[in-house]
Amino acid sequence: MLEESIRALAAACGDAVVRSVKTDKWLSVRDAVARILSCGDRQHELTLLDLLDRTARQLEAAENAKDAPVDRMVAEWQNRIADLLQQLVGDQQAAAIQELGERVILPASDTNTRVVGHRPTSVYFAGNHVVGHTSPGPVNDPDDDWEQGS
Structure with a gap:
């Protein structure tokens, strides 16, 4: 469950x-x-800032939205963030999860619902933990094989 939440x-x-x-x-x-x-x-912070700045430069250099490698970059950051979170343990991991929710996800959106790739996803927080997420599931999208659940 923790890995799924991460x-x-x-x-x-x-x-x-x-x-x-x-x-x-x-x-x-x-x-x-x-x-x-x-x-x-x-x-490590400086290295991450450099990677983030590189992402911004690549997106800004794209001539239009069709040229922008948005999905690839989203996937790269998803993997990078998951890997870094999995390296943390106990209170350090819990604090990072809480802060990412409060200082990154929620401020970047007007709601807690975002489109991840092409799937609307909601992430729900309780205290220091991600307690669930949802996707439209195969009922709404026959090509979607991502399990519905929390």
């Missing part, structure tokens, strides 16, 4: 990172992601 959080967070690039929320999202996931390691 993946759900990482999906929403990766989407929030990429989709906030060309908005007024970019700098706060960028700084929060780097600070939270570096866990106080300044060199």
Whole structure:
């Protein structure tokens, strides 16, 4: 369950990172992601800031939305965030999960519902934990094989 919750959080967070690039929320999202996931390691924070800035430059360089590698970048950030969260343990992991929800996902959206790739996904928080996520499921999209659930 914890790994599934981390993946759900990482999906929403990766989407929030990429989709906030060309908005007024970019700098706060960028700084929060780097600070939270570096866990106080300044060199790691600088490395993450460089990766985030590279993502922004690539998206800004795309001539139009069709040229932008949005889905690929969302997937890259989802995987990177999930991997970093899985390296954390106990209170450090719980704090990072809570902060990513509060300082990255929610500020990047007007609601807690985001489109991750092409699937609407909701991530629900209770205290320091992601307690569920939903997708439209195969009932609404026959090509969607992602299990409905929390």
